[in-house]
Amino acid sequence: MLKSISEIFNLQHPIIQGGMVWTSGWKLASAVSNAGGLGVIGAGSMTPELLDEHIAKLKKVCSKPYAVNLPLLYSKIEDQIAVLEKHQVPIVISSAGSPSKYTARFKDLGMKVIHVVSSSKFAQKAEAAGVDAVVAEGFEAGGHNGREETTTLVLVPKVVDAVDIPVIAAGGISDGRGMAAMFALGAQGVQLGTRFALTHEASSSALYKQLGLEAEEGATALTLKELAPVRLLKNTPFFEEIQQAYQNQATPDQLRQLLGKGRSKKGIFEGNLQEGELEIGQVCGNIDSVLSAKEVVEEMVLEFEAVMKYFKGI
Amino acid sequence: MLKSISEIFNLQHPIIQGGMVWTSGWKLASAVSNAGGLGVIGAGSMTPELLDEHIAKLKKVCSKPYAVNLPLLYSKIEDQIAVLEKHQVPIVISSAGSPSKYTARFKDLGMKVIHVVSSSKFAQKAEAAGVDAVVAEGFEAGGHNGREETTTLVLVPKVVDAVDIPVIAAGGISDGRGMAAMFALGAQGVQLGTRFALTHEASSSALYKQLGLEAEEGATALTLKELAPVRLLKNTPFFEEIQQAYQNQATPDQLRQLLGKGRSKKGIFEGNLQEGELEIGQVCGNIDSVLSAKEVVEEMVLEFEAVMKYFKGI
Numbered sequence: 290m291l292k293s294i295s296e297i298f299n300l301q302h303p304i305i306q307g308g309m310v311w312t313s314g315w316k317l318a319s320a321v322s323n324a325g326g327l328g329v330i331g332a333g334s335m336t337p338e339l340l341d342e343h344i345a346k347l348k349k350v351c352s353k354p355y356a357v358n359l360p361l362l363y364s365k366i367e368d369q370i371a372v373l374e375k376h377q378v379p380i381v382i383s384s385a386g387s388p389s390k391y392t393a394r395f396k397d398l399g400m401k402v403i404h405v406v407s408s409s410k411f412a413q414k415a416e417a418a419g420v421d422a423v424v425a426e427g428f429e430a431g432g433h434n435g436r437e438e439t440t441t442l443v444l445v446p447k448v449v450d451a452v453d454i455p456v457i458a459a460g461g462i463s464d465g466r467g468m469a470a471m472f473a474l475g476a477q478g479v480q481l482g483t484r485f486a487l488t489h490e491a492s493s494s495a496l497y498k499q500l501g502l503e504a505e506e507g508a509t510a511l512t513l514k515e516l517a518p519v520r521l522l523k524n525t526p527f528f529e530e531i532q533q534a535y536q537n538q539a540t541p542d543q544l545r546q547l548l549g550k551g552r553s554k555k556g557i558f559e560g561n562l563q564e565g566e567l568e569i570g571q572v573c574g575n576i577d578s579v580l581s582a583k584e585v586v587e588e589m590v591l592e593f594e595a596v597m598k599y600f601k602g603i
Numbered sequence: 604m605l606k607s608i609s610e611i612f613n614l615q616h617p618i619i620q621g622g623m624v625w626t627s628g629w630k631l632a633s634a635v636s637n638a639g640g641l642g643v644i645g646a647g648s649m650t651p652e653l654l655d656e657h658i659a660k661l662k663k664v665c666s667k668p669y670a671v672n673l674p675l676l677y678s679k680i681e682d683q684i685a686v687l688e689k690h691q692v693p694i695v696i697s698s699a700g701s702p703s704k705y706t707a708r709f710k711d712l713g714m715k716v717i718h719v720v721s722s723s724k725f726a727q728k729a730e731a732a733g734v735d736a737v738v739a740e741g742f743e744a745g746g747h748n749g750r751e752e753t754t755t756l757v758l759v760p761k762v763v764d765a766v767d768i769p770v771i772a773a774g775g776i777s778d779g780r781g782m783a784a785m786f787a788l789g790a791q792g793v794q795l796g797t798r799f800a801l802t803h804e805a806s807s808s809a810l811y812k813q814l815g816l817e818a819e820e821g822a823t824a825l826t827l828k829e830l831a832p833v834r835l836l837k838n839t840p841f842f843e844e845i846q847q848a849y850q851n852q853a854t855p856d857q858l859r860q861l862l863g864k865g866r867s868k869k870g871i872f873e874g875n876l877q878e879g880e881l882e883i884g885q886v887c888g889n890i891d892s893v894l895s896a897k898e899v900v901e902e903m904v905l906e907f908e909a910v911m912k913y914f915k916g917i
Contacts, residue, residue, distance in 0.1 A: 408820050408821070427754065428742070428743075428754060429742075429753075429757050436821070437820050437821030438821070438824070438825075438885075439820050439885060439888075440741065440742060440754040440756065440775055440885060441754065441756050442741070442754065442755050442756045442774075442775040442776070442781065442784065443743050443775045443820075443885045443888065446780055446781065446889060447820065447888065447889050460756075461754055461756040461757045462756070466760055466788050466789060467756065467760065467787075470756065470783075470785070470787040471784070472787075473781075473783035473786075473787050473910045473914075474780050474784050475780060506722050506724070506751050506757075506758075506761065507722070510752070511752075571752075571753060571754060572757050574753075574757065574761065575757060575760060575761050575764075596787050597917060600783075600786070600787075600911055600914050600915070601914070601915055603911060
């Protein structure tokens with residue numbers, strides 16, 4: 290295993306679980322961290338009170354490093370930051386917003402900072418803001434996504450060449466082969482969302498997990514690009530409604546109204562497919578079993594080592 | 604270097620040049636083959652007479668294996684096949700059509716066959732048709748592209764798991780790091796279009812090469828999905844016209860009329876940006892020099908070996 294990312298963040302394996310709304314609470318995050326990866330509580334779908342509760346619960350069962358993913362555009366961000374400070378959260382993964390405004394504050398609070406980017410320009414801005422590492426996330430990733438549609442394979446070497454800080458690759462990775470591929474491109478760690486969303490410990494609904502497993506190639510699409518591009522599972526009534534709206538040449542305002550609020554909670558958390566949306570990455574088509582988070586980490590390490598052994602034979 | 608692909612096709616390096624309309628004639632193909640890779644004449648933009656001429660010229664300067672890329676939907680395909688037979692072309696790379704109709708004929712003519720696919724289902728069909736290998740080409744690739752938008756990182760391991768024949772990865776690869784990444788995923792070879800389109804020997808226009816080099820992240824887009832999805836450079840007047848048509852809610856028929864005929868020749872070959880289109884892959888944003896085809900192959904091999912050395916140190 291490579292050392293740099295693991296040393297900076299004090300991890301056994303440079304395997305990072307993506308922070309996911311309605312999916313990655315204390316249960317998943319603690320399981321990943323306890324398995325030697327980096328577990329991440331997704332604060333984007335939590336009130337400050339709920340975040341407080343999740344961090345407290347995680348700390349009871351996990352003494353290893355963990356992180357909180359914090360969308361910087363979150364409305365009650367000051368209250369969220371107060372919770373992070375109260376718990377002396379060791380690592381913040383910031384996303385969806387400018388890192389220049391908050392990175393110094395997080396660092397002053399003694400936290401390490403990772404920022405999620407979708408282009409080399411954003412990576413350079415994050416580096417200038419003082420972050421410790423960036424996550425370079427490609428087009429194939431689930432949920433919210435960059436406008437330039439750069440895929441992970443194209444994005445990662447571009448970002449690696451553009452910055453001097455470590456790069457963590459995200460989007461389209463579900464196993465140790467993908468991890469080794471990203472290391473070949475110069476990444477020093479990987480972040481996996483979908484693979485960890487399809488684990489026993491994820492708080493996503495049973496229906497989400499079932500449809501994620503059943504999904505085949507072409508099962509997802511990046512949609513609502515006029516608002517904020519988001520990758521969703523296509524096989525849901527709500528996705529059909531979006532398609533219908535496009536066929537009826539809906540304006541961005543009409544799309545915004547259709548989207549409304551609470552769609553991700555209804556879909557991902559409650560399994561209400563009539564009204565909800567299911568955020569998931571393209572790589573769901575490559576996953577066909579729900580595992581424990583520990584099994585995911587252990588299998589990845591074995592697969593990664595198998596690739597290394599294979600390469601040593603070349 | 605891995606052996607399987609190289610042994611089957613008798614190559615020094617498992618580096619395959621993508622067959623590209625108006626770009627890969629005898630000059631580029633012979634240069635790649637003479638450098639130890641697999642040069643490919645792109646027959647899609649050639650009359651049977653011109654293809655005959657290009658193969659004859661290639662054979663005068665190159666005694667190594669080469670291939671012809673043949674879109675199976677080509678209108679004068681029987682005449683093209685007659686030319687392939689006349690020259691006893693050693694390898695056919697078929698695309699854009701069903702391999703079940705032609706593979707047995709090519710094999711009967713003593714040719715090896717590689718088929719280009721964008722999904723694991725198409726890969727299995729190609730395997731059933733008897734091809735020797737498949738090219739698995741992802742969303743980030745230039746030119747015509749699959750409808751499911753599966754990226755190379757997601758597609759390659761899926762195809763590797765789905766078939767028993769060797770898999771060649773394509774889309775988003777421009778250097779030896781990308782090659783090593785694809786080998787980590789289980790591919791046994793790589794195919795590069797855009798990187799070889801930006802070489803001295805490519806017959807693409809000077810303007811094509813200049814704009815390809817200047818391109819940054821987000822410079823391309825997959826468009827005309829209602830007809831046949833194609834990845835183009837955005838920074839051209841003709842691309843603007845397409846965007847305008849979409850804004851005016853053009854029907855597929857109107858788009859077809861706008862597209863008309865000869866757009867790729869005008870753009871790629873003649874450098875006429877008012878009327879032409881420029882097919883190019885996302886990875887153009889990662890390329891900043893025009894090299895010779897030999898330099899591309901040699902640099903890739905060195906970069907690949909550097910990754911192997913790096914992995915041996917882990």
